[in-house]
Amino acid sequence: MSISPERFCLGGLMKEIDKEYDIEEIDSKNDTLYKSSIEQNFSSNDSKISSTLSNSIFSPGLETPICLTQKNEEKSQESFTKENILNSFKNQKLTKQLQKYLYEIPKETIDNIIKELSGTFRTIIKNRNGNYFCSDLLKVCNNEQRIIILKELSNTLNEDCIDEFGTHPIQNLIELSSSDEEYKLLLSSFSDFNKILMASLNQNGAFVIQKLIVYIPEKMRTEFNNMFIKLICILSRDMYGVCTVKKFIGYTKNEIIVKHVLNVILTNFANISGNQYGNYLIQYLLERWWKTSEGVFLKKMITLKFQTLLTNHYSCYICDLFIKLCNQEEKKIILSSLNNYKIVGKNNNFKNKTSFYLNKITKDFKEESQEIKS
Numbered sequence: 454m455s456i457s458p459e460r461f462c463l464g465g466l467m468k469e470i471d472k473e474y475d476i477e478e479i480d481s482k483n484d485t486l487y488k489s490s491i492e493q494n495f496s497s498n499d500s501k502i503s504s505t506l507s508n509s510i511f512s513p514g515l516e517t518p519i520c521l522t523q524k525n526e527e528k529s530q531e532s533f534t535k536e537n538i539l540n541s542f543k544n545q546k547l548t549k550q551l552q553k554y555l556y557e558i559p560k561e562t563i564d565n566i567i568k569e570l571s572g573t574f575r576t577i578i579k580n581r582n583g584n585y586f587c588s589d590l591l592k593v594c595n596n597e598q599r600i601i602i603l604k605e606l607s608n609t610l611n612e613d614c615i616d617e618f619g620t621h622p623i624q625n626l627i628e629l630s631s632s633d634e635e636y637k638l639l640l641s642s643f644s645d646f647n648k649i650l651m652a653s654l655n656q657n658g659a660f661v662i663q664k665l666i667v668y669i670p671e672k673m674r675t676e677f678n679n680m681f682i683k684l685i686c687i688l689s690r691d692m693y694g695v696c697t698v699k700k701f702i703g704y705t706k707n708e709i710i711v712k713h714v715l716n717v718i719l720t721n722f723a724n725i726s727g728n729q730y731g732n733y734l735i736q737y738l739l740e741r742w743w744k745t746s747e748g749v750f751l752k753k754m755i756t757l758k759f760q761t762l763l764t765n766h767y768s769c770y771i772c773d774l775f776i777k778l779c780n781q782e783e784k785k786i787i788l789s790s791l792n793n794y795k796i797v798g799k800n801n802n803f804k805n806k807t808s809f810y811l812n813k814i815t816k817d818f819k820e821e822s823q824e825i826k827s
Contacts, residue, residue: 533562535569538586539577548582552589563594567601574605575613584618588625596632603638610642610661611652620657627664636673639665646680650687659693663700671707678705682713686721690728699737715747722754723761732767736774743778752783759787 541547555563567590570577577583591599603626606613613619627639643649643665652658665674681701688694705711718725718738725731739755742748755762755775762768776784 533566533569535573538566538570539573539583542577542580542583542586545582548586552586555586555589555593558593560595560598563590563598566590567594567598571601571605574602575609578606578622579613579616579619581618584621587622591622591625591629596635599626599629600632600634600638602626603635607638607642610639611648611658614652614661615655615658617657620661623661624664627661627668630668633673636669639669640674640677643677646684649677649680650684653684653688653694653697654691656693659697662697666697666701666704671705671710678707678710682710682717685714685717686724689725689731689734692730695730695734698734702738702741711747715750719750719754722758726758726762726768726771727765729767732771735768735771739771739774739778756783756786756790759790 538551541551574587578587591602594602606623606626610623614623626635630636630639643652643662649662653662665677671678678701685698685701688698702711702714705714718735722735726735735751735755738751739748742751752775755771759772759775763772776787779787
């Protein structure tokens with residue numbers, strides 16, 4: 454069977470969206486690229502200023518560097534006022550210099566910055582330049598300092614995670630979380646079905662939900678898991694939602710949860726398998742569960758619905774994969790089913806696809822027989 458242009462494009466898109474990645478590796482690459490872009494953007498004058506950053510701080514209000522000597526250390530502390538920091542976000546160059554300095558200041562200065570910016574973090578994370586500053590600030594914070602920021606943001610994470618800028622600091626918050634208190638605060642903003650659903654269906658929000666699944670221990674997200682399972686049917690039929698469902702299944706080790714997922718899939722099999730995105734989920738599960746007890750039930754469902762699946766533009770690809778994975782005994786069952794199925798009166802599309810699979814399976818039998826003999 455030839456692959457349609459639509460199938461080819463969609464497959465490429467889905468692979469890009471759902472690319473299995475090493476998170477630390479990506480972060481490392483992003484940091485490298487980001488630092489590289491900073492250096493490239495500095496003019497010759499900026500480079501002179503940059504060279505003194507190890508001993509100075511950029512005062513956004515004054516737009517001049519202040520040297521960090523013992524005599525003016527107090528003055529440098531004063532430059533980190535709310536007004537100066539917020540003003541720096543109007544200029545990308547100033548923001549980048551502040552970001553660099555964050556990695557050189559003491560814990561006490563970080564405390565002062567967090568205190569100064571208290572009440573404005575929600576605005577900052579959604580600012581074009583401020584979100585980068587906040588992401589770096591979170592990286593240099595200790596656990597207690599991050600919790601202060603997280604407490605301020607926790608009530609609106611579900612809304613802000615869909616913002617094109619806000620999603621990045623929130624993802625960093627999740628990646629850096631390491632305590633039960635942080636886990637609870639992060640999950641508190643996704644406390645009902647609608648909040649999880651709206652985030653999962655959004656391009657930016659889907660990545661945040663996936664981070665929650667990856668970084669928060671399964672035992673800490675019991676309520677979240679129970680709500681997510683009930684949304685699988687809806688999410689599996691969405692471009693971003695299906696990727697989140699696959700991530701959820703991939704990071705689920707609890708056998709009870711796996712059984713619940715299987716039950717949802719089998720109950721809604723027709724709606725999911727015949728959908729342009731849902732069929733990818735069935736294919737994913739077919740390969741993942743092929744040699745498991747869950748796979749036995751899934752294979753029985755596909756065998757039972759095989760004739761229906763092959764007539765649908767999207768679910769027919771499940772048939773392709775199924776036959777590819779089948780052993781000889783399983784192929785015999787499908788072959789018998791197709792031979793006994795009456796195609797009289799059926800449309801040409803159904804007849805053509807039935808004939809295609811009959812010929813395909815028969816050909817596979819011949820090739821396998823020849824391999825055995827040789």
